[in-house]
Amino acid sequence: MAVGSFSAGLSGLNANGTYLSVIGNNLANINTIAYKSSTVSFADLVSQNVGSGSLNPMQVGLGVVTGSISPVFSQGAIENTREATNVAIQGDGFFVVRGEDGNAYTRAGNFSFNDDGELVTTDGWRVQGYTNVDPATGIVNTTGGLGDIVVPQGVLRQPVSTTTIRAQINLDAGAEVTGAANYTASLQVYDALGSPHVVSIDFQKTGPGAWTYTATVPQADVNGAAGLFQLGTGALTFDGTGKLTAPAADVVLNGPAAWVNGAAGNNIVWDITPPPAAEPAITNYAKASQMAAPNQNGAPAGEASSVSVTGDGTIMVKFGGKEVAVGQVALANFNNPKGLAKLGANRYGETQASGLPNIGTAGTGGRGTMIGSAIEQSNVDIAQEFTQMILAQRGYQANSRTITTSDEVLQETLQLKR
Numbered sequence: 001m002a003v004g005s006f007s008a009g010l011s012g013l014n015a016n017g018t019y020l021s022v023i024g025n026n027l028a029n030i031n032t033i034a035y036k037s038s039t040v041s042f043a044d045l046v047s048q049n050v051g052s053g054s055l056n057p058m059q060v061g062l063g064v065v066t067g068s069i070s071p072v073f074s075q076g077a078i079e080n081t082r083e084a085t086n087v088a089i090q091g092d093g094f095f096v097v098r099g100e101d102g103n104a105y106t107r108a109g110n111f112s113f114n115d116d117g118e119l120v121t122t123d124g125w126r127v128q129g130y131t132n133v134d135p136a137t138g139i140v141n142t143t144g145g146l147g148d149i150v151v152p153q154g155v156l157r158q159p160v161s162t163t164t165i166r167a168q169i170n171l172d173a174g175a176e177v178t179g180a181a182n183y184t185a186s187l188q189v190y191d192a193l194g195s196p197h198v199v200s201i202d203f204q205k206t207g208p209g210a211w212t213y214t215a216t217v218p219q220a221d222v223n224g225a226a227g228l229f230q231l232g233t234g235a236l237t238f239d240g241t242g243k244l245t246a247p248a249a250d251v252v253l254n255g256p257a258a259w260v261n262g263a264a265g266n267n268i269v270w271d272i273t274p275p276p277a278a279e280p281a282i283t284n285y286a287k288a289s290q291m292a293a294p295n296q297n298g299a300p301a302g303e304a305s306s307v308s309v310t311g312d313g314t315i316m317v318k319f320g321g322k323e324v325a326v327g328q329v330a331l332a333n334f335n336n337p338k339g340l341a342k343l344g345a346n347r348y349g350e351t352q353a354s355g356l357p358n359i360g361t362a363g364t365g366g367r368g369t370m371i372g373s374a375i376e377q378s379n380v381d382i383a384q385e386f387t388q389m390i391l392a393q394r395g396y397q398a399n400s401r402t403i404t405t406s407d408e409v410l411q412e413t414l415q416l417k418r
Helices: 002-028 382-417
Strands: 038-044 047-051 058-061 064-071 078-080 087-090 094-099 102-106 126-130 164-170 183-190 196-207 210-218 228-238 244-246 251-253 268-270 290-296 304-309 314-319 322-329 331-333 341-344 347-349 358-360 369-372 374-376
Touching: 002 038, 002 064, 002 382, 078 087, 087 094, 164 183, 183 290, 196 228, 228 251, 304 369
Parallel strands: 087 374, 164 268
Antiparallel strands: 038 064, 047 058, 078 374, 087 369, 094 102, 094 126, 094 331, 102 347, 126 322, 164 290, 183 196, 196 210, 210 228, 228 244, 251 268, 304 314, 314 322, 331 358, 341 347
């Protein structure tokens, strides 16, 4: 029996030694970005039958073994870093990063740009995301494959010619019919070379609920001559509640064949018929004529001047005073994240136990959201680790006493023959 107690005590020393190693590693990583602490679970070894005849089995255990060492994926504290390229995950999920050996996964979002303008981790792994942007809508297409996210610094972005304009305009229902323009709204647009042009829209009241519009640009912008170049004209009709009834479709303003600077002409759609339940673009209320929220989808050529990350991971870059989307950071989640293998450098690798990654955008499919200019701190709890350290130390001491006591018993047995 004494020999068996040696084995049981030794297994207890090994198990509690492992426990102390895990606690020490947790405390060592207390300031590691997005580190997830680990917990240890013990399991008893198979027991030995020592007799029979009793109602219940007569068994003596043979010790303890480390049953599992599992990471705890609880949320770490979010810290604001004021670094535009830093990103924290609020909720479940992992960033996807690519190295020479393939993809890995991390919670550490302390990213930066390398000399090629690629978004990378501190050790050069490339952050993966969606980079196909629809030029018409400016929205990132997230149905394709993943790629490296690149924002080249110092490189001019191609200008975008204006194809749509919109503004909230009210025409004063109490205005007089004078035979001249009662109100003029002006909006800036861009041609294919990125040069700005001012579109002026003159509104003239012709009767109750009846107006005409005439859209023009300076003739100097078209051929260098004096005067105005007309883009379009037509009638507007409002009902008794001030809502636009005609035209029933958006208006197309026809640009010139070419601008004076050689840029190709661009037709512009004037969005005046919003979707159902949306605010009307033009109204005829008894209030002073005014324009608000002018908007257009063109942009001049420009260099990247600032970067920001939205809650869904979209990377917005300001070019020439206009923010545009250049990509969207992807997130991956797993059926069993505890089954991931730690690869070092804050990275995890998929295993058979973790299952395959489910990759998509933040805020969908059970994936968390993102916080720009922030990082996630380690989730190590000092008070809890110190408490567990005391328990592991006492467990180690108790098992060492088992061994010394078994040794004393064995000595007494050996002295029986004296």
